[in-house]
Amino acid sequence: MNLGLEVLLKGSNMLRLLQGLWVALKISLIAVAISIPIGLVLGILMTFHSRVLHVILQIYLQIVRIMPQLVLLFIVYFGTTRLFGINLTGEVSAVIVFVFWGAAEMMDLVRGAVSSIPKHQYESAGALGMTKKQTYQYVILPQAVRRLVPLSINLVTRMVKTTSLITMIGVVEVLKVAQQIIEANRMSSPNAAFGIYLVVFILYFLACWPISLVARHLEKKWAVN
Amino acid sequence: MSEPILTISHLVKSYDGKTNVLNDISFDVKEGEVIVIVGPSGCGKSTLLRCINALEPIQGGQIRLRHEMITQHSSNIYKIRQQIGMVFQSYELFPHRTVLDNILLAPMKVQKRSREEVTAEAMELLSRVGLKDLADRYPRQLSGGQKQRAAIVRALCMHPEIMLFDEVTAALDPEMVREVLEVMLNLADQGKTMLIVTHEMEFARAAADRIIFLDGGGIVEEAAPDEFFSHPKTERAEKFLRTFTFERKKKIAGGKTKNEE
Numbered sequence: 001m002n003l004g005l006e007v008l009l010k011g012s013n014m015l016r017l018l019q020g021l022w023v024a025l026k027i028s029l030i031a032v033a034i035s036i037p038i039g040l041v042l043g044i045l046m047t048f049h050s051r052v053l054h055v056i057l058q059i060y061l062q063i064v065r066i067m068p069q070l071v072l073l074f075i076v077y078f079g080t081t082r083l084f085g086i087n088l089t090g091e092v093s094a095v096i097v098f099v100f101w102g103a104a105e106m107m108d109l110v111r112g113a114v115s116s117i118p119k120h121q122y123e124s125a126g127a128l129g130m131t132k133k134q135t136y137q138y139v140i141l142p143q144a145v146r147r148l149v150p151l152s153i154n155l156v157t158r159m160v161k162t163t164s165l166i167t168m169i170g171v172v173e174v175l176k177v178a179q180q181i182i183e184a185n186r187m188s189s190p191n192a193a194f195g196i197y198l199v200v201f202i203l204y205f206l207a208c209w210p211i212s213l214v215a216r217h218l219e220k221k222w223a224v225n
Numbered sequence: 226m227s228e229p230i231l232t233i234s235h236l237v238k239s240y241d242g243k244t245n246v247l248n249d250i251s252f253d254v255k256e257g258e259v260i261v262i263v264g265p266s267g268c269g270k271s272t273l274l275r276c277i278n279a280l281e282p283i284q285g286g287q288i289r290l291r292h293e294m295i296t297q298h299s300s301n302i303y304k305i306r307q308q309i310g311m312v313f314q315s316y317e318l319f320p321h322r323t324v325l326d327n328i329l330l331a332p333m334k335v336q337k338r339s340r341e342e343v344t345a346e347a348m349e350l351l352s353r354v355g356l357k358d359l360a361d362r363y364p365r366q367l368s369g370g371q372k373q374r375a376a377i378v379r380a381l382c383m384h385p386e387i388m389l390f391d392e393v394t395a396a397l398d399p400e401m402v403r404e405v406l407e408v409m410l411n412l413a414d415q416g417k418t419m420l421i422v423t424h425e426m427e428f429a430r431a432a433a434d435r436i437i438f439l440d441g442g443g444i445v446e447e448a449a450p451d452e453f454f455s456h457p458k459t460e461r462a463e464k465f466l467r468t469f470t471f472e473r474k475k476k477i478a479g480g481k482t483k484n485e486e
Contacts, residue, residue, distance in 0.1 A: 123280055124317035124376075128331035128383060129307030138330055143321050222321075 039106020370401030
């Protein structure tokens with residue numbers, strides 16, 4: 001059966017697909033790099049016993065959980081222009097939304113990891129004369145990070161996959177390029193939709209699989225008890 | 226003898242503000258003294274130790290380490306805690322660090338001592354408790370008794386003036402209890418000041434200079450070990466000690482049915 005793969009060899013089609021993949025990866029990597037530190041700080045704040053802080057952060061988390069990412073993208077991309085007259089590019093809007101989303105997810109992961117450390121660990125550190133800061137720095141956070149890394153790597157792969165939505169706000173990433181290629185060759189290779197989407201599937205797989213492998217490796221290496 | 230290391234006067238502890246878990250507790254601990262606290266479950270023994278290390282806020286009275294008041298709000302509470310070593314029932318080693326790194330952490334980061342000096346001391350102490358070869362293991366690779374001995378060394382390396390032991394053998398299999406108790410007996414012989422909460426009565430009798438019997442949140446009896454175990458003065462102490470001995474009401478060999486004495 002003809003999958004229309006020959007289309008890939010026309011012009012610079014394969015290169016354009018890879019460039020599209022790079023756009024998707026770039027946006028998710030930038031978003032990850034920004035949301036991890038923010039999420040860490042917010043997550044630690046969430047473990048403190050402040051009622052006000054807790055309520056505010058919970059509302060934030062719930063908004064992120066309830067809103068489809070596509071709606072968030074539309075709000076930021078179109079909303080900022082309508083409301084403030086700021087003209088954000090699709091890529092910048094995407095990074096903003098992904099950070100807004102990623103920081104919230106990261107925050108919840110950090111909260112879960114930190115609060116899974118038993119109370120006695122704080123006490124035995126305290127009994128050795130460690131200050132609150134030393135307790136977090138040497139005892140609590142190193143253990144929390146070990147529980148956190150595999151989970152946050154999964155978040156990264158989810159982000160990479162979710163970048164397929166940003167084609168809806170006009171960013172030309174791998175899926176958009178695929179559609180363009182298919183459209184341009186609709187007459188000469190009507191089957192190209194199969195082949196091209198198959199290649200897109202493989203590209204996503206190649207991008208996410210190594211990340212998952214790293215997560216699994218770290219999970220095994222750092223398994224505690 | 227000199228003045229006491231630890232002075233507890235009229236200590237009151239309550240979790241809910243209504244019922245007192247500890248009610249008007251007063252006693253002194255002198256240098257080199259080994260005090261064993263015994264009593265039924267829920268009598269407040271562990272709470273007492275936790276208060277002494279300011280792990281729990283107290284509602285009345287005073288706890289003093291020499292001249293320093295111990296409260297959770299003392300500005301120098303971190304300094305005071307360095308002078309009080311504590312060993313917990315559930316060991317509470319740090320699972321992400323090896324035995325040696327568990328021991329080194331506080332002396333290096335809190336007391337700012339050099340790695341070489343603390344390592345030398347740690348290895349010396351580890352070999353004394355028979356763990357020299359396990360220094361590079363992680364806690365999960367150790368048995369309960371080994372973990373508890375490592376935890377004792379970790380506390381000792383801070384050079385505390387007094388050691389608190391909170392039912393340190395309660396979670397151990399019977400055959401591991403002894404190796405931990407031996408370590409504690411050795412410490413007692415070396416003149417360490419210790420406050421021990423335990424359910425091991427034979428050990429209490431052997432190790433203690435003084436027994437404190439706690440019941441219902443108060444000190445019911447305070448006596449030398451032989452006196453306490455052979456001739457308890459109060460009925461409550463007698464009743465408590467009876468829970469450690471067993472008797473059958475009927476025995477076939479005797480032929481006759483005998484009632485409880």
